[in-house]
């Protein structure tokens with residue numbers, strides 16, 4: 001049992017970027033490899049959980065033992081997340097595009113004729129906030145991520161309150177994070193686990209090790225009576 005501390009639990013994980021179409025050949029996206037989110041899904045499955053991973057477009061293979069739903073846009077990711085409920089815990093590691101183009105072109109926008117396209121943007125739904133504030137259907141434990149380039153902890157505490165989640169995994173994705181080559185796309189991560197009780201700063205470690213540590217914390221939290 002100690003090797004499968006999440007046996008009998010259900011988990012939802014979002015991972016990767018979303019792609020927001022401009023037209024059939026162009027899109028808006030955030031930088032995200034999906035490595036951290038996929039590692040969390042894999043670690044949770046290895047710990048015995050039934051895991052649904054909702055993945056934006058990534059080049060990673062589907063983790064073994066995980067139900068993977070592939071999506072493109074933020075709106076598709078939200079629909080897939082809602083369809084995966086109810087779950088015991090949800091981890092939102094995806095780098096969701098904040099905006100989408102109001103009216104994506106049905107055909108490829110041609111250069112020239114009409115001058116430079118003026119893209120009108122509209123805000124995407126906040127998937128984390130939507131699920132964290134749902135009644136009924138809110139998972140018992142809701143974990144968000146905060147990728148920041150400055151004021152990492154202050155921004156994370158602010159996000160915890162604003163989004164209605166229980167924990168924020170905050171990471172410093174600035175060029176001077178101390179991780180050679182940077183966090184994004186790399187295999188190592190430097191994170192702080194921010195909860196209403198305080199902050200745990202974890203050592204720089206591989207994204208797989210961050211995933212295992214987070215899964216251990218999730219298992220401990222779900223073990224307590226609700």
Ligand code: C5P
Pocket residue numbers: 014074092093094095096097098124125126127128129143144145146147159
């Ligand atoms: O507001 P910000 O994008 O910095 O918040 C990051 C957290 O919120 C991450 O956990 C991310 O997966 C989640 N998020 C989301 N839907 C959005 C924007 C962010 O689920 N539209």
